[in-house]
Amino acid sequence: MLCVTFTILKEEKFDMQILDIKNLRVDFKKGKQFLNIVSGIDLKIEPAQIxxxxxxxxxxxxxxxxxxxNLLPSFDCRISYDSYKVNRIKVDDKQIPFFRGRLISYxxxxxxxSLDPMFMIKSQLKEVLSLSSxxxxxxxxxxxxxxxxxxxxxxxVLNSYPHQLxxxxxxxxAIAIALASKSKILVADEPTTALDANLKKGILKLLKDLKDENNLSIFFVSHDLEQMFYIADRIYIFYAGMVVEAADASHIxxxxxxxxxxALLKCVPQRGKxxxxxxxxxxxxxxxxxxGCPFHPRCEFMDDICQRMRPPLIEVKKGHFVRCFKVKK
Ligand SMILES: Nc1ncnc2c1ncn2[C@@H]1O[C@H](COP(=O)(O)OP(=O)(O)O)[C@@H](O)[C@H]1O
Ligand code: SF4
Ligand SMILES: [Mg+2]
Structure with missing residues (x-):
């Protein structure tokens, strides 16, 4: 099944949950060369944060x-970073499989x-729960x-097969199975895209409630800013494998x-329009x-420097990071 969890090795390390990664890069093999897809992003999540x-x-x-x-195919992909910290403990490459245990589920x-069609929900849930009992x-x-x-x-539900749900x-x-693994971090990647409007709302509300009740940290992935504003505490805006803006959701x-x-905000459907x-x-x-700036062909503010140089990500206000030459501190 696609809901991926890891078996914990040393649970006592997880007294304080936090993940902090600096300069994450991902390159995929294309022929004899590597193509850069994720280009040096910093990511951080705190307990009970979305x-x-x-x-x-x-x-x-x-x-x-x-x-x-590390769930990408290792034979055609290279992942690197300057630092990977779990609970403020710096982890080196060899330790990552060890620290990863029961940290993240998807x-x-x-x-x-993502559920095994051959088994009832009961067996699938039991399998994950028995890892921690x-x-x-x-x-x-x-x-x-x-x-x-x-x-x-x-x-x-326990006595049903996945196709009966x-x-x-x-x-x-799938969320229950992720919770059963007692992961500290849940990655919810477009979790509502396949659902109708009412079910979408229910899943978003559930994730929000679980964050508070279980002290769960959630990476919520979506192209839908309306959902983001409803659910997220902090937002990272991605463009061409880079973070171009990161700030508290209310500021964005x-x-x-x-x-x-x-421009993304202008695309959010408005009542009356x-x-x-x-x-x-x-x-x-x-x-x-x-x-230069990968957004320059689409940007109404583009000028000469934007075509020549890549703008750095700068903290323009406390906790508000922007990658644009036109935005000053
Ligand atoms: N296994 C892979 N091998 C090569 N390229 C990939 C692979 N997975 C994703 N990509 C490429 O990485 C880029 C980003 O993909 P993805 O992270 O899926 O985008 P998003 O989730 O934002 O829609 C795309 O151009 C995609 O083609
Ligand atoms: S640096 Fe800023 S102004 Fe220049 S093209 Fe990029 S987004 Fe537009
Ligand atoms: Mg995607």
Whole structure:
């Protein structure tokens, strides 16, 4: 199944949950060369925090998230960073598999393929729960867990196969399995895209509640800024495998500083406006990224320097980072 968890080796290390990665890079092998996809991002998450990862399709959101737990195919991919800290402890390459245990679990866009079609939910949940329990897993424990993710008819769900569940129920089961692993961090990668509007709302509310009740840290990946503003405490805006803006969600919503973020905000559907606005041009292809600022072919503020040099990511206000020559401290 696609819901990936890791077996913990030394649980006592996780007294204080936090992940802090500096200068994360991911390159994919293309023929004899490597193509840079994620280009030096810093990512941090704190306990009971929801960090939103936003940006158009193809901007490197999923690749970045999968690289956190080294889930990309190792034969054609190279992951590197300057520092990887768990609980403020710096971890070196050899220790990462050791520290990774039970730290991160994932839920994806389409929940059904992430569950094993051959087994009832009961067996799948039991398997994960038994990793963290010395005793045999009781039905009551599983039912309680399913009820905690809003599945009131828990007994029926336990005795169902994945194809017998609706998309919304299957996503709740996937979340329950992630919780069963007792991960400190949940990566929810476009978890509502395959669901209808009502089910979407339910899953977003559930994630928010779980953050508070379980002290869970969540990376919430979406191209939908409306959802981001509802759920996220902090938002990272991705463009061409880079972070172009990172700030508290309220700052991004009220006063976006990067031209790309401002353009994304204009695309959010508004009540009373019938036409949908789109950002002009296309998101760039990684095999032929524009010179300088990768957003320059689409940017109305572009000038000479933007075509020649890549802007650095600068902290322009406390906690508000922007990658644009036109935005000053
Ligand atoms: N396994 C892979 N091998 C080569 N390139 C990949 C692989 N996975 C993703 N990519 C490329 O990485 C880029 C970013 O993809 P992705 O992270 O999935 O974007 P997003 O999640 O923002 O839509 C895309 O151009 C995609 O083609
Ligand atoms: S650096 Fe230049 S091209 Fe890039 S976003 Fe800023 S103004 Fe636009
Ligand atoms: Mg994706």
């Amino acid at each position: 960090v939103g990862i936003a940006g158009e399709s193809g901007s490197g959101k999923t690749v970045s998230m999968l690289s956190l737990a 839920i994806f866009q389409d929940p059904v393929p 010395d005793h045999s897993v009781k039905n009551e424990v599983m039912e309680k867990l399913l009820k905690s993710v809003g599945l009131e008819d828990a007994e029926r 609706s998309g919304g129920m299957a996503q709740r089961v 919503k009220k006063a976006p500083l990067h031209p790309y973020t401002a 019938s036409s949908l606005i789109q950002i002009k041009g296309r998101s760039p292809n990684f095999t032929s990224l524009p010179s």
